[in-house]
């Protein structure tokens with residue numbers, strides 16, 4: 518059976534080339550700081566000095582209404598009516614949602630009358646209803662700052678809960694696997710494959726971690742073969758960002774490597790396959806089987822038009838897509854299709870879900886790759902590349918990537934993990 522190594526996400530804040538300390542020393546200090554949000558006492562927030570008010574902080578409960586909350590805090594009815602009627606575009610009181618946080622800033626005198634109502638639409642956007650003097654409502658955003666981060670890792674064991682256990686943002690792995698989805702077969706990662714990445718982290722009000730931003734530059738070494746990736750705006754009119762290598766080749770291919778993310782190849786394309794069930798007769802397998810849990814989304818590996826979406830015999834429920842005059846792909850044993858005949862699908866669109874319909878002993882998708890009307894092994898095909906960066910953009914591109922590439926080259930790999938921190942033997946053997 519295929520070995521497959523997932524990423525263990527060991528993200529290490531690394532050093533500049535000239536710094537002498539080891540990565541692990543640095544890690545022990547900085548890792549914690551980068552993951553645990555620093556809680557500051559609330560002093561000035563949302564543009565108000567909260568010390569000047571009695572602050573009630575709560576979340577919207579079932580049955581709460583804006584009017585009711587205001588009446589409880591001694592706001593006169595005409596003011597409530599004014600907000601409800603005149604500021605509907607800014608703050609639609611009917612749309613306050615259960616679970617959303619809000620603040621009521623009350624006067625510090627004995628009346629404790631509400632002065633300001635602040636509703637948090639999401640972690641970044643909020644709405645202020647100022648009830649003092651002439652009533653107004655306005656929308657504001659918290660200040661979001663981006664901090665650049667560097668990380669690196671060596672693939673040691675399978676992708677697992679360890680990623681989350683370490684408190685690393687899952688989006689970083691996810692983004693990395695998307696950037697390299699066309700060039701690296703993530704089902705056949707090898708122990709010792711390495712990566713480096715430069716990305717941004719979002720912080721609200723300088724201190725509250727708000728997730729990982731997109732990857733700016735990355736390096737992946739698979740079976741000793743290095744692949745650089747640099748984010749660059751391909752089309753400034755449409756703001757389309759693509760990833761290119763150090764020679765301005767597009768990292769995308771016209772086909773994804775696999776129709777499912779993070780699964781396992783359970784059976785490869787094999788014209789000489791023998792099956793015991795059929796008396797060890799040769800039963801060619803003209804597909805590649807990807808085993809994954811029931812209900813896992815199945816993606817179109819390239820843009821195209823759905824030519825079949827039906828249920829038939831051993832194939833079970835399946836979808837077939839025509840990509841162009843040369844290529845078609847087919848996806849068998851679905852639990853349910855998500856497209857119908859004639860639909861146009863884009864690469865990565867969910868066309869159905871992993872199931873067990875037709876002849877199958879376990880949940881998987883049998884992926885069939887047709888070239889000029891014949892079924893071939895996609896893992897052996899040299900897949901056509903997407904367009905390289907336009908020649909007119911290349912001089913600026915090379916200028917842009919030179920320092921980024923130097924920066925990547927300077928990132929050190931972490932020392933191999935110590936035993937108590939990482940699952941080792943057991944995890945590996947489970948996944949063989």
Ligand SMILES: [Zn+2]
Nearest residue numbers: 804805806883
């Ligand atoms: Zn199959």
